[in-house]
Amino acid sequence: MFVLEVCANSVESAINAEKGGANRIELCENLFVGGTTPSFGCIAETISRLNIPVNVLIRPRPGDFVYSDLEFSQMLRDIEVSKKIGVSGIVCGILLPNGEIDITRTTELVKAAQPLTFTFHRAFDLIPNPFIGLNQLIECGCSHLLTSGQKNKASEGLQLLSQLVKHANGRIKIIAGGGVNSSNIIDLAECGVNEFHLSGSELVARYNLNHTGVSFTSTILPENTVQLTNAGSVAKTLAKLKSYFSK
Secondary structure (H helix, E strand, O other): OOEEEEEEOOHHHHHHHHHOOOOEEEEOEOHHHOOEOOOHHHHHHHHHHOOOOEEEEOOOOOOOOOOOHHHHHHHHHHHHHHHHHOOOEEEEOOEOOOOOEOHHHHHHHHHHHOOOEEEEOHHHHHOOOHHHHHHHHHHHOOOEEEEOOOOOOHHHOHHHHHHHHHHHOOOOEEEEEOOOOOOOHHHHHHOOOOEEEEOOEEEEEOOOOOOOOOOOOOOOOOOOEEEEEOHHHHHHHHHHHHHHHOO
């Protein structure tokens, strides 16, 4: 009746997500910059330890979603190797310099991913016309669209999310993502969405002493912490969904 997808940034986060009851994993690294393609070791180890589907994010770097020829070639190779490792689906997004969907390259990425599912990610939330874009993604062969309703948080994009679900009419599955948690998950369900995406993550301190004061990271993620999915947060959100959809 619903799918709860957890964006996990490590093997440990993925394991925690499954413990919390997640139905599917979107595996990435560097979640604090929106996620990048995980290492092949991370993908293989995660798949070997989980019993739920694992989709993988194909994003060669942080920043915009306009990619050079070299970056695009890298993305195709990442898809090829990810398929060999045994992932269940590909998550990706690519735009033109004018901010619209790159139809030609998206189609090529979808074909490279076949027969796996293909989710176009939140790059969609930057395009000028979401309904034209939705039609384009359907024509490209995308199976899923991850979106916040073109807002910073999905809870702020309820109106557009509802319109997208109606416009899609079953031709593509809409996944609501962006600041999703147990406190707003029901609002999202009530707008017609039945697939949900969250990280359920927290910063965990692994050590307390810094003997020299040297820092290798930004203030977003201090070097004495690691960002991990919390199984309890996932379970709490899952309980809300089960209660709603069992009515």
